[in-house]
Amino acid sequence: MTSTGTTGHGLEFLEAPARPSAAADAAQRFREAFGAEPAGVWSAPGRVNLIGEHVDYTGGLALPLALPHRTFVALAPRTDGTVRVRSAQEASGWDGSLADVGPGRPDGWAAYVAGVPWAMAQVDGAPFSGADVLSGGFDVLVDGHVPLGSGLSSSAALECAVAVALADLAGVDLRDPRASDAVRARLAEACVRAENDVAGAPTGGMDQAASLRCHEGAGILLDCRDGTVRHVPLDLAAAGLALLVVDTRASHSHSGGEYGQRRASLEAACAALGVPDMRAVDPAGLDAALAELPDDVTRARVRHAVTEIDRVRRAAALLAEGREREIAGLLDASHESLRHDYEVSSVELDLVVDTARSAGALGARMTGGGFGGSAIALVEIDAVRSVAAEIGIAFAAQGLRAPQFLPALPSAGAARDL
Incomplete structure (x- = not known):
């Protein structure tokens, strides 16, 4: 779990867990939830925006950076079109059919998971288009370490973690963030559509771009007109x-x-x-x-x-x-x-x-x-x-x-x- 440290002054500093241990925890929670092994564990960060607020949806510029706090998903593909979602933070899960996912369906937080394969399937010409995993369904365990409701993009972190998991299982090589940036831009496009159309949240694309396309030690100058990014060194x-x-x-x-x-x-x-x-x-x-x-x-x-x-x-x-x-x-x-x-x-x-x-x-x-x-x-x-x-x-x-x-x-x- 995320480490919350209280100092002698009574201040709470929320430290991000080490990624290897957090990934291992997510895999173990998957085993406990589904009685099987996950195909892998993937994660995506929350973000904080240095400057450029409420302009991503009107052709603006923004300068976000990714946080060390991440959402982890342990996931295994299925072949029957079913999605089963469980969470380390939520008592209730969600089971449903991908055939029933679409604008406004499902409701609640599961929309940020189930909406991703639906939206990825709408992105023409991407290397993940038509992949079996987008129609076959999956089991997923979500373990989030981005504070919920904090304005730090916990929803985008969830969407993007699911997106990279599905793209990876579709055979897309995302290991080099720089070489795969064009694909990451397409994944960000799909995640925005999932949030807008399925979850019904009219957000722009800054959060997803930051979660997918940031590099360590830098922020990104995001052009919200064409989705291009320029990495800005940020060594404060x-x-x-x-x-x-x-x-x-x-x-x-x-x-x-x-x-x-x-x-x-x-x-x-x-x-x-x-x-x-x-x-x-x-x-x-x-x-x-x-x-x-x-x-x-x-x-x-x-x-x-x-x-x-x-x-x-x-x-x-x-x-x-x-x-x-x-x-x-x-x-x-x-x-x-x-x-x-x-x-x-x-x-x-x-x-x-x-x-x-x-x-x-x-x-x-x-x-x-x-x-x-x-x-x-x-x-x-x-x-x-x-x-x-x-x-x-x-x-x-x-x-x-x-x-x-x-x-x-x-x-x-x-x-x-x-």
Whole structure:
């Protein structure tokens, strides 16, 4: 299981388990659940987004990194079209037929598993298209170590772990992340479709791209128009810095109506402006574009999207030049935009950001879809504990559940473990 360490200051730091032991645990749980051997164990990471929020579904740019915290799946193929899903975290499983899987079916968390082979089968021309494992079914045991509802993409980690397992069993070689990146991009496409169509969550593609395509020691600059990525070295420790992730434990859900409303608002604005997406709006001409929109709410949503895309460009340029400290102001501006223009923050997220700044963080922002979940703070490496302690004190003073802290170490994408 994931290791939760409590320091002398009463702070909870959630450490990721070692991959070999976690994979062995998942295999053993599979044996206990199904009375048979798995064909293997695969895993995929959660992600934290450094900057570029709520723009992946409107042609934007994002700069996520994969976390060391991963979801493991032990899986064995079947030949009768049945899928049986069990979880180390959920008491109830799911049994069903692949023939019955489709938009809106099944419901609940099993959709993030059963939807993947359905979606992979829709991807024409991919090397896994038509593979027997996509129609034959499978047994799978899920063991997740990405905090649920934390805004760290536990759902994408689950989808992507299943996707690499099925692709591997279809004979696709994914061992070299760089050589297999084109296939990983197709798998990400399938996972997005599974989440959108089967699970009914209107998310963009950033989470799946990060989970499948990140490399250790780097983030990715994701172009959400064409799905291309550029790996951006991210060695904050060399600059004397750390990225502290704070899980507020105020749970959120991407399938809620608020998320869909934001996406629909941008789509309507694109239609009103006659542009394909928000990336087509030049930041220099933003005021003129806003004047063409019908109401203040739509103007605020558009202002966030256009300025956020510009912030990602600037952050990537600074990181490429080794000017890591200078991204702090961009993180702050991103949060203010998400708080006031996009209105997806929460009491807990604002408390983390405000407290971290007052405790000496260089910059801080919410990360993920919002309405709860997690925030990040860019801090001096020797100030991690003191900043975390101040956040813990602030939560206690407000009578809120104690937050949990995670190390954000840029990690590798989805792969086979056993």
